[in-house]
Amino acid sequence: AGWFELLFVNQLGCPFNTGEIIYIILLVAIVIWAIYESYVDRNFKRQNISFTLSVGMLGIPFRGTEWGAAIIGIIILVAIYFGLSYRRKVEKQLVPVISARFKNTALLCMLMLMIGYSSYAVIVIRSAANPPMDQNSPEDVFTLGSYLSRDQYGDSPLVYGQAYTSQVAFDVDGNMCIPKRKEGAPIWQRKEKASQDEKDSYFVVSHKDKLVYAQNMLFPRMHSSAHAQAYESWLGGVQGNEVPYDRCGEMVTVKMPSQWDNIRFFLSYQCNFMYWRYFMWNFAGRQNDMQGNGEPEHGNWITGISFIDNWMLGDQSKMPQELKDNKGHNVFYCLPLLLGLIGLFWQAWRGQRGIRQFWVVFFLFFMTGLAIVLYLNQTPQQPRERDYAYAGSFYAYAIWCGLGVLAIYDMLKKRVKGNEVALAGIVGVVCLLVPIQMASQTWDDHDRSGRYTCRDFGQNYLMTLQDKGNPIIFTNGDNDTFPLWYNQETEGVRTDARVCNLSYLQTDWYIDQMKRPAYDSPSVPISWPRLDFCSGTNDYVQVDPSLKQQVLDFYAKHPAEAKAQLGDNPFELKNVLKYWVRSKDDETHVIPTDTLYLTIDKEAVKKSGMLMASDTIPDHMIISLAGKRALYKNDLMMLEMLAQCNWTRPLYVATTVGSENYMNLGDNFVQEGLAYRITPFTTNKNGAKNFDTEKTYNNVMNRYKFGGLETPGLYLDETVMRMCFTHRHLFAQLALQLIQEGKNDKALKALRKCEKVLPNYNVPYTFMSGSADIARAYAMLGKKADAKRVLMQVWDNAKGYADYYVQLTGPRFDLCQNDLMRQLYIMQSIADIMQLADTKQAEKWSGVANAIYRMYQAKGGQPFEER
Known part of the structure; x- marks a missing residue:
């Protein structure tokens, strides 16, 4: 095509x-x-x-x-x-x-x-049709091909390729060493027309080039240099083989993993941990729904048979109460596994017809299971559990489970003479107990009825935004983007706002979408023509502060010429974007400073509705690029919007966006709830306000919804629970800020609202959930009984984990030393906060923490400082 x-x-x-x-x-x-x-x-x-x-x-x-x-x-x-x-x-x-x-x-x-x-x-x-959400914009055969082949996810070597320690091969060109690349297939894209009369055509943006490595191996399973430590940690150290390598005139020694190390990782992690563990979840039992990375208390498979589980994972009766009560704890006693094995062998030994049918089911099982393991070549530290990828193979095994019933009937029929219909009925009823047991165990962790957290939390982000001005909110991850899109598309919530995902903003197709109106929101303020941001153009621009003095000298010597070429202020944000970033001249296609200035329209700021961080509005907003060697397309687009909006269109950043994506604008943030508002004020110095308590209070008390969390017994998985913790952190932060401002009545109301809408019976009080700050706020308000009540539950949770970790032995204890140290730190922190409510209880808790630490030392644990 x-x-x-x-x-x-x-x-x-x-x-x-x-x-x-x-x-x-x-x-x-x-x-x-x-x-x-x-x-x-x-x-x-x-x-x-x-x-x-x-x-x-x-x-x-x-x-x-x-x-x-x-x-x-x-x-x-x-x-x-x-x-x-x-x-x-x-x-x-x-x-x-x-x-x-x-x-x-x-x-x-x-x-x-x-x-x-x-x-x-x-x-x-x-x-x-150009809908508001159009990922990859696959409108022709080339973009569709890229969409289908999942090019954005990259690829990994399968049969032959690099290991995680491999060095890039170099070509020597005179005195320069250039990394060697193998040219891949061309990437075609529609050419942007300079005029309407120009004919349609495609051009090659780039090629799917691959780096060539000097050291390679067969069947490379440990291939990602970004996961070097994780590979070695998983295997408990890699012996490997030392290979000398001339790296462009420098002799280095490369420690390549041996083939046995490679196979060990393949079998232990990719096959066992990332496939068979998931398989056993479905046919033997599951420890809990917490994401596991090899530790003995999270996400392992179990059977429900005590002596087997204790032998594999340690004494399960000593697990923390939180994990014992986890709704993802499901035990099947291996009954589905046994039923499937009976059906598998019975089918395979049923003569020629049976073995033919067996191979059909087997290849369905293999190709949707272990074959995917071979193809994906997964790295450690996956962002989420990947069991959904292998659902097809679990369906195939379920066929054998069904045949297992027939196998039992067939075997009994040969030994028990009598009414075959009655025998079939008895076998069917007995075997029906297996799926009944599975349903009884898994119902509670598959039941989402009454839970609207995803919808409501997405609305909360949108409701944080100012009601007027068609605000824009920058997001980054799945959980702070897709629920917002859903609310706008399906629920019709805040269709005047624009959700802008920073990850996508480095692609031309997404910038195209941002430049189109969506729902009731006008296009975002990006003035660049497409020729300046299409793929392959301005993907990144170098930051070179060493050129700053040259520019200033040019202005001093030739002021008229300089202003004509570079504007009144060469480091004004709009001028840098126009005259430097979008320059077609290689010499000036650079950012010649690490400090940018944005002239502020003071009247627009006064009308904006933002919290005034000071009585005076500065003439300029200073944007620091310190530490940045280059700005990428998404950074440039963020700056372009900031330069063009002129404070008449509010700009927000979701609180869940990592600071590495702020473009160093964090110094100008004011928090208004679940989002930071970008302001022209420097808010992190000299006691300036960076938290708008009035807007945040109004949001959490009147505008936010909480997904029905007041309903007892809701199933909250790990991801939803983290979002609940985000909201509890916000309540705690708000209460402490209100207390600091002397607004104790409002602070108490916020705390009471928090306990009502995020009740402990659904969202347990733990240190990671912001509960310590909730207790601190209660204590500062004089509500010592409430503070003690919250702290007791946080303490019980932390002590339960510490008791579990300290009783482990051998490799399990070694694996959990960091986790034990974390819980001891939490316990001591809780004891310190308890000083505000009950001094004697605080001293008692400190003694308990010290006693557990002495037990830890007696077992050979590393000192706290070293860890």
Whole structure:
């Protein structure tokens, strides 16, 4: 399809998508013609020609996009044609080796594939309508190809490639060493037109190049240099082999993992931890729903049979109460596993028909399970549990579970004489206890009824924003972006606001969407023409403060010429973006300073509705680029919006966005709830206000919703619980700020509201949930009984974990030393806060923490300072 598109657009001058449409028409016509010829079986030659053309049009023999791939593909097609034309003598007649019936079946299979893939036309049709959310904007065959092949996720070596310690190979060019790269397939994109009269065409933005490494190995499972420490930690150290390497004139020693280390990681992590653990969750039992990284208390598989579980993971009866009560704790006693094994072996030993059926189910099981493990080549420290990726193989095993019932009946029938219907009924009823047990265990952690946290928390972000001015909120992750989009698209909430994801903002297709109106929101203030931000242009711009003095000297010597070229102030944000960043001259395509200035429209600030951090409005807002070597496209777009909005359009950053994405604007933030507002004031110095208590109070007390968390028994998984903790942190922060301002009545009301909408029976009081600050606020208000009540629950939680960790032995104890230290730190912190409410209790708790620490030392634990 890509070849056809390039031929008709680039070579013949046709409009975009002409080649793609002609290709689809030809493909459908040729395949239907071939099916007809093979069905009627009247003309042997036409039959073979149509079949060969069908294979060719489907692209099956063509691997790659270069001329070499085309030549190889044509050779394969010629071989297929002559293979189809070969006939042999049977009883003095020439009979085709490959029958018309076989060809017809093969063509119908290919037609089914075509029909299946045709559903992806919805992606292109939807994208062409330019909806508010249009990820990757796959509007032509090239962008659709990138979308389908998941290019944005990168790739990893499968058969042969680098290890995590491998060094990049270099080419020497004179006195320079240049990293060696292998050119990949071209990345085609629509060319931006300088005028309407210009013809449509595609151009190569870049290639899917790959770095070439000097050290490589077969079947590389430990390949990511970013996870070096995680690989070694998982294996308990890598012995490896030391390999000398001349790195551009510098002799270095590279410690390559041995093949045995590589296989150990493959078996222990990728197969066992990232597949068989998930498999056993479904057919043996699950410890809890907390994400695990190899520790003995989180996310392991269990059976429910005490001596087996205690042997594998330590005494489960000593687990912290929080984990004992976890709704993800499910035990099946391995009954589904045993039932499936019985069905598997029974099917395999049922004669020829049985073994044929077995291989069908086995390959469904393998290709949707371990084959995915081989293909993904996963690294440690995955951001979330990946069990959903293997659901297909669990379905396949469930087929064997069903056959296990039949197997038990079949075996009993041979030994028990009598009424077969009655026997079948008894076996069915007994085996039905297995899925009943599974449902009884897993119902509570699959029941989402009454839980609206995702919807309501998404609304809370939107309701944080100012009601007027069409505000913009910058987000970064999934959990602070998709719920907001859902609320706007489906619930119609705050359609006047614009959600702008910083991760996507480094792509041209997303900037295109931001420059279009959406719902009731006008386009974001980006004035750049597309030629300045299309892929391959201004992907990053170097920051070089050493040029600052040269620019100042130029202004001093040639003021008129300098102002004509670079504006009144060379370091004014708008001038830097216009005259430097968007410059087409290589010499000036740089940011020549690490300090930018934004002239402030004081009248606009007064009308903006933002909290005044001081009585006087500064003339300039100073934006520091200190420590940055370059600004990337998303950084530049963020600065462009800041430069263009002129404080008439409020700009916010979600509190869950990491500080590395702030563009050093954190010094100008004022928090108004779940979002920071960008202001022209420096808010982190000289006691300036960086927390708007009045707006935050109004938000949490009157505007926010809490997803039905008051309903007892709701299932809150780890991700939802973290968002609940974010809201409790906000309540605690607000209460402490109000107390600091002397507004004790409001602080107490906020604390009471927090306990009502985020009740302890659904959102437990733990140190990580902001409960310590809740208790501190109660104590500062004189509510010592409330402070003590909260602290007692936080203490019980921390002590439960500490008691569990300190009783572990051997490798399990070594693995949990950091976790034990963390809990001891929490316990001591809670004891310090308890001083505000009950001195004797605080002293008692300090003594308990010290006693546990002495037990830790007696077991050979490293001193606290070293850890």
